[in-house]
């Protein structure tokens with residue numbers, strides 16, 4: 281009741297309650313550390329359709345949806361990640377010039393992904409490419425390579 285003096289019993293009850301609340305909150309916070317933060321992201325793998333549907337040259341079919349170019353040369357197919365290695369803009373493919381040009385700071389890349397001009401420090405990344413039994417191309421953007429000599433390996437290239 282307001283105006284009544286606080287009894288020793290009530291004072292202790294408030295103190296023990298506060299202490300119990302503190303320990304409960306500490307235990308809950310410690311238990312939270314037992315469970316890792318999981319980030320659920322969309323899969324980096326996608327089916328790019330039939331390999332035989334890609335003619336020789338650079339295909340921009342998946343640039344908007346998956347940020348990938350599918351390139352076929354006389355030996356086979358590889359996939360380039362459409363992300364500039366300078367600061368991450370999306371370059372554009374210019375068929376008449378035979379090169380990718382980044383709109384942000386002017387880097388130019390060859391169809392193989394090598395730097396032709398501009399501030400980009402290294403070649404475009406190539407994505408893992410597999411040929412499914414159905415003849416479809418399976419592109420995995422989570423597995424990347426840009427080193428000459430390695431990027432032409434069977435993981436990043438299919439000879440179809």
Ligand code: FES
Pocket residue numbers: 364365366367368369382383384385386387398399400
């Ligand atoms: S982000 Fe492409 S040149 Fe700077």
